[in-house]
Amino acid sequence: MMAKDGLMKRWWMRHLIVIALAALGTAMFLYSRTEWSPMHRWNRALGDMSLVLVAMAMALGPISRLSRGFVRILPYRRELGIYAVLLALIHAGVILFGWVQLDLMRLIGFEYHPGLERYVMVQQGFALANLIGVLALLYGAVLAGTSNDFSLRWLGDKVWKFVQQGTYVLWWLSVAHTAYFLFIHFLDFHRSTPDANWFQWPFVALVGTVMVLQIAASLKTWRKARQRGTGTAATV
Template sequence: MAFSLSYIFLYTRSDWNSMHSWNRAFADVALFFLIITMILGPLGKIHPVFQRFLSWRRELGIWCTIMVLLHLYILFKGWFYWEPIRLIIGVNQVTGQLDFDPGFTLANLIGFVSLIYLLLLSLISNNRSVKILGDKGWEHLQRQSGTLFMLVILHTTFFLFFFRFAQYNWLQKPFLVIIAAIFILKWAAFIITVKRNRPKKPEK
């Protein structure tokens, strides 16, 4: 499924440079999987029927990590030429020379921190980690998925709206709609949870 989605995203940017279309395809699939994991939690609280799908989050998280690593591999091979300094400073699209771009630097640093979070969450997505960390410790780390999501949103926002050629990226409007939908779902889940757990007034 992951690679089928990658080819679909790749096809939608067939007029792009091959390297950029591939790296964006893998990044988009990773974002798609992360969004699904973030949606399943609130949906499970809104209605019990969605709780059967909560177990999917572990596998989705692992595939999200695989797609991110492929995204990074394509970038390092085709754009940064295995020179980490290019990831931090930036590369001129025309000359291929180092060209400092503060926004690019910040977005990539955020992306790097996101990758650390993602790898950590993937490494503990197994029963053995639960035994080692204990239920409380494991749950505490898993709750960092919210922090991961916010970092990914910041990283993605820069490359969708402020980076070179952003005007050619069709994902901008769907991205805004999805973010708004997740925000609404989370608040709906919060309100429903509060109502369910509100102490009943004693009968007179």
């Protein structure tokens, strides 16, 4: 009974720690852009912090393979993913209510033309980036919804692991969505270009770090497999 209580305490502690991390990170992103309108401040703060949480979840796996001392924090991947999706949901709500004002045609790059009395496409990139974001959100909702012990028991170990491997798809969809708004969206010669978002190069460093960790962990795993294969061949 005591062991079970200890396990539940650790489970709650993981949630509390990640909630505190998400709240602190979001507040820091908000504070860093006081010159922006409230809608865009919240929009970007929530989206950026969601990406940071996904990056942390993606990094824990390769870090634990590179250093076994980090294995004990692997369970945090579940909470990091859950709250990354929750932040992304709020981020999507800010866009729907604040940016496009529930006009779904605007969400996919259309604007109403009074002279033509119909919607016309004006932002192709905006449409593609938002569709990628919607796909990432739907994918993330599936991952977050199955990140629990009940789903593991119901789906079975193999199916559950297959579903959770979709984290890599979620990661790259999120990277593509974020990269568009950091580097491309405001490069429009029809309107004034705002100052560059300070998160551009930290974003590049974040994505690069995750890639380097994954490559390093893969190489270490490959070398170990080669060494085992060589040792087996020598004994034969």
